[in-house]
Amino acid sequence: MKRFLTVEDLWVRFKTRYDMVEAVRGVSFSLGRERLGIVGESGSGKSMTGRALLGLVRPPGDVSATRIDFLGQDLHRLPEKKMRHIRGKEISMVMQDPKYSLNPVLTVGEQITEAYRLHNRVSQKIARAKALEMLEEVQIRDPERVYKAYPSELSGGMGQRVMIAMMLIPDPKVLIADEPTSALDVTVQLKILQLLDQLVEKRGMGLIFISHDLPLVSSFCDRILIMYGGRIVETCRADQLDQATHPYTRGLLQSLPDIRHPRERLSVLTRDESWKQEESVNAII
Amino acid sequence: MPLSDTPAPMLSVQDLSVWFGDTHNRFQAVDTVSFTLAAGESLGLVGESGSGKSTILKAITHLATDISGHIHLDGTPLTGPRDKSFYSTVQMVFQDPYASLHPRHTVDRCLSEPLRLQGATDIDNRVRQVLEEVGLGAKFRFRYPHQLSGGQRQRVAIARALVQNARLLLLDEPTSALDVSVQAEILNLLSDLRKDRGLTFLFVSHDLAVISHMCDRILVMHQGKITEVLQDKQLQSGTAETPYTQGLIEASRGFTRKEMAGA
Numbered sequence: 001m002k003r004f005l006t007v008e009d010l011w012v013r014f015k016t017r018y019d020m021v022e023a024v025r026g027v028s029f030s031l032g033r034e035r036l037g038i039v040g041e042s043g044s045g046k047s048m049t050g051r052a053l054l055g056l057v058r059p060p061g062d063v064s065a066t067r068i069d070f071l072g073q074d075l076h077r078l079p080e081k082k083m084r085h086i087r088g089k090e091i092s093m094v095m096q097d098p099k100y101s102l103n104p105v106l107t108v109g110e111q112i113t114e115a116y117r118l119h120n121r122v123s124q125k126i127a128r129a130k131a132l133e134m135l136e137e138v139q140i141r142d143p144e145r146v147y148k149a150y151p152s153e154l155s156g157g158m159g160q161r162v163m164i165a166m167m168l169i170p171d172p173k174v175l176i177a178d179e180p181t182s183a184l185d186v187t188v189q190l191k192i193l194q195l196l197d198q199l200v201e202k203r204g205m206g207l208i209f210i211s212h213d214l215p216l217v218s219s220f221c222d223r224i225l226i227m228y229g230g231r232i233v234e235t236c237r238a239d240q241l242d243q244a245t246h247p248y249t250r251g252l253l254q255s256l257p258d259i260r261h262p263r264e265r266l267s268v269l270t271r272d273e274s275w276k277q278e279e280s281v282n283a284i285i
Numbered sequence: 286m287p288l289s290d291t292p293a294p295m296l297s298v299q300d301l302s303v304w305f306g307d308t309h310n311r312f313q314a315v316d317t318v319s320f321t322l323a324a325g326e327s328l329g330l331v332g333e334s335g336s337g338k339s340t341i342l343k344a345i346t347h348l349a350t351d352i353s354g355h356i357h358l359d360g361t362p363l364t365g366p367r368d369k370s371f372y373s374t375v376q377m378v379f380q381d382p383y384a385s386l387h388p389r390h391t392v393d394r395c396l397s398e399p400l401r402l403q404g405a406t407d408i409d410n411r412v413r414q415v416l417e418e419v420g421l422g423a424k425f426r427f428r429y430p431h432q433l434s435g436g437q438r439q440r441v442a443i444a445r446a447l448v449q450n451a452r453l454l455l456l457d458e459p460t461s462a463l464d465v466s467v468q469a470e471i472l473n474l475l476s477d478l479r480k481d482r483g484l485t486f487l488f489v490s491h492d493l494a495v496i497s498h499m500c501d502r503i504l505v506m507h508q509g510k511i512t513e514v515l516q517d518k519q520l521q522s523g524t525a526e527t528p529y530t531q532g533l534i535e536a537s538r539g540f541t542r543k544e545m546a547g548a
Binding site: 214218 | 333334464465466468469470472473476491493494495497498517520521523532533534536537538539540541542543
């Protein structure tokens with residue numbers, strides 16, 4: 001399998017007035033032409049891992065890593081000026097809530113063409129045609145109308161399609177999706193996933209899918225990393241999540257209510273201090 | 286049309302319609318909905334955003350005022366602003382524990398204020414007791430919300446609802462802002478309280494798994510109407526009658542990969 005990304009010993013630290021918070025602690029993994037899921041609860045470091053790859057951790061956050069290799073370039077040691085050619089063009093990111101990630105005072109068209117023209121020297125006319133084509137590709141029925149619309153005039157599902165269109169228009173090799181469907185209704189969620197799935201397949205992209213939703217990740221991804229306390233505690237094939245062995249993963253799975261297997265009480269996860277001391281599992285393949 | 290045969294329902298809602306907005310831009314959020322809720326029952330309202338499920342709770346508590354139809358509590362019709370006796374029977378727990386507690390009030394103040402308004406005398410005792418009951422204990426009594434985790438805040442919100450000995454809880458997505466492990470703790474707490482205190486729940490959620498775990502009977506809402514009444518057994522076996530509900534059930538089972546068209 002072609003390997004897009006190799007992350008080795010990634011740390012993200014936040015220095016506060018009194019102590020140091022380690023959000024990500026020595027995480028190593030690789031990404032090929034696959035759908036890689038990163039799951040964990042809030043505070044597990046999953047979003048910070050995604051942000052660190054793109055150099056989006058703001059001060060006082062501090063990122064260190066042996067290497068973050070992207071097709072032969074070490075992103076961690078790349079100057080910001082060069083990083084700008086990677087960010088958005090080669091690796092892009094879809095965030096959780098279209099309400100907060102789209103600029104409310106620019107039309108959809110203005111935002112998408114801006115994303116495209118930033119990386120391609122083309123006329124406004126070509127950019128517009130390309131944007132409309134992209135909106136069509138994310139299955140928006142009336143691209144002309146949406147092109148002229150402001151984000152407030154779109155529903156959540158539409159907004160998320162626009163976000164995806166905007167991220168995919170520079171034709172990136174890797175897409176990082178941070179809870180891309182958590183703000184959406186289940187049926188809309190599945191449509192967006194269907195779309196992401198087909199785009200990833202068609203373009204041969206690598207996808208990092210960050211989510212708190214275990215059943216969803218296990219049904220959507222190829223491979224999963226389970227994070228806890230800034231570390232990868234377990235990694236497995238997505239369809240084998242039910243055979244996971246780490247007590248944290250097992251605890252999470254058992255705390256979920258299951259429609260088909262009802263129980264009187266849900267089992268409650270008891271956290272073990274030792275989980276925080278364990279070495280992060282190496283997920284480079 | 287009553288949906289259950291129980292002789293005296295605790296709550297009955299008849300032909301309820303709710304509108305938002307003024308005359309020119311009036312939007313009907315709930316469309317002639319009727320149901321009854323027996324004492325001790327746990328009834329679920331499930332549906333997607335905009336289906337009108339939370340609006341029904343708002344109409345019951347008179348937070349939505351542009352309504353038609355009849356709502357009865359213990360046989361008495363509810364009209365106009367609700368009085369003290371209503372709030373000592375019915376209480377609401379909201380979705381976001383970060384927004385539903387006053388940031389500058391301590392847990393103690395948040396719990397004792399409703400008691401003071403009611404004219405209760407043994408406030409100190411009752412606050413201590415209810416904190417114990419929701420699994421927080423006395424050490425949380427003088428903390429501010431920012432010193433609590435999401436799960437602890439939701440416990441405070443539940444304590445606030447119970448401190449006046451309410452018998453009917455209106456729960457509006459009480460766990461959807463929480464992590465799954467915390468969700469399990471809160472759902473267990475709610476089940477225990479319901480058993481110990483003989484509470485009645487009207488439980489709103491978009492999550493079918495959560496609602497089938499918590500409820501005996503489920504109303505499926507779509508575009509302001511009740512499209513189907515489900516027993517939790519039907520959810521387990523996945524035998525819903527309407528295609529809409531069937532779609533929801535399938536969606537809740539996760540992603541199914543479809544082959545690309547024309548690939």
